[in-house]
Amino acid sequence: MASIKIPTSFNIDLEFETANLFQRFLGWLLDTLIRLVYCIALGYTVYNMQLGEVTSYVVYFFLGVLPMLFYFLVLEIIMNGQTPGKLIMNIKVRNMQGGKPSISQHLIRWLFRMLETPYIFWNGIIPIIAMLRSPYDQRLGDIVAGTIVVSTKTKASLNDTIFRDMSAVDYQPHFPQILKLSDRDMNKIKTLMDQAIKSNNPELAARVAYRVRDVLEIKTDMQPVEFLETVLNDYNYYTTR
Known part of the structure; x- marks a missing residue:
C-alpha cells in the first residue's frame, strides 16, 4: 500500500x-x-x-x-x-x-x-x-x-489542522474579510478554540471571537464558537478556490 x-x-x-x-x-x-x-x-x-x-x-x-x-x-x-x-x-x-x-x-x-x-x-x-x-x-x-x-x-487527522474539505458541500461564505488573516493566525485561532471547547471555557472562546471581530471589523450575532467555526470554514473556502 x-x-x-x-x-x-x-x-x-x-x-x-x-x-x-x-x-x-x-x-x-x-x-x-x-x-x-x-x-x-x-x-x-x-x-x-x-x-x-x-x-x-x-x-x-x-x-x-x-x-x-x-x-x-x-x-x-x-x-x-x-x-x-x-x-x-x-x-x-x-x-x-x-x-x-x-x-x-x-x-x-x-x-x-x-x-x-x-x-x-x-x-x-x-x-x-x-x-x-x-x-x-x-x-x-x-x-x-x-x-x-x-x-x-x-494518517494525519484533519481535525488537528485548520484544513476543511469544502469541495464536498455547497458552502456559502460569510466573511470575505477573513483573507486579511494568515495561515499562522488561523492556526492560532483553531488552537485557542479547541482549547476553549476541551476545557469548557466559554470565556476564552468569547475573547478570541471578540478579538477576531474587532480586527476584521465584523458585526455578527453568531455565538463565539459558531463564529470561529465559520471563520475557519470561510478561510478554507476562499483559499482553496
Whole structure:
C-alpha cells in the first residue's frame, strides 16, 4: 500500500494511504454483487407482472440496462467519490489535490472502465498491470483522469489542522474579510478554540471571537464558537478556490 502526500493551502501536507489492488477488487466485487441482486429482483418482478414482450424489453432497458451501465458514474458523483462497495471498503475517489473530482474526471474514469472491466479476461489484466506499475496504485482510467483512490482514513487527522474539505458541500461564505488573516493566525485561532471547547471555557472562546471581530471589523450575532467555526470554514473556502 503506497502513500501520497497532498499539500494544502496551509503549509500542511496531508498524507493519504492509497487503496491497493485487493481493496479495490473487493469494492468492485461488492458492487457487482449488489448489481446482481438488483437484476435478479428486477427479473423476478417483471416476470411475475406478466407484461407483454415489448413492454418487458422496455422495462428491462430503462430499469436494468441503464442503471447497470451508469452505476459507477452516477453513484461516484452523488456519493462524493464512492459507491456502496467503496463505502464498505472505506475508500473513495479523489483528485490529485485531495479534493472532489470534477464531473469530467468522473466521466473519463467511467469511459475507461469499459476498457478495463474484469468481465473479459484480457480487459481485466489492463487495470492490474496499470496499478502494479503506478506508484499510487492507479488504474489506467485514474492516470488519464488525474484521480486517485485513497483510504478514507488519513494518517494525519484533519481535525488537528485548520484544513476543511469544502469541495464536498455547497458552502456559502460569510466573511470575505477573513483573507486579511494568515495561515499562522488561523492556526492560532483553531488552537485557542479547541482549547476553549476541551476545557469548557466559554470565556476564552468569547475573547478570541471578540478579538477576531474587532480586527476584521465584523458585526455578527453568531455565538463565539459558531463564529470561529465559520471563520475557519470561510478561510478554507476562499483559499482553496
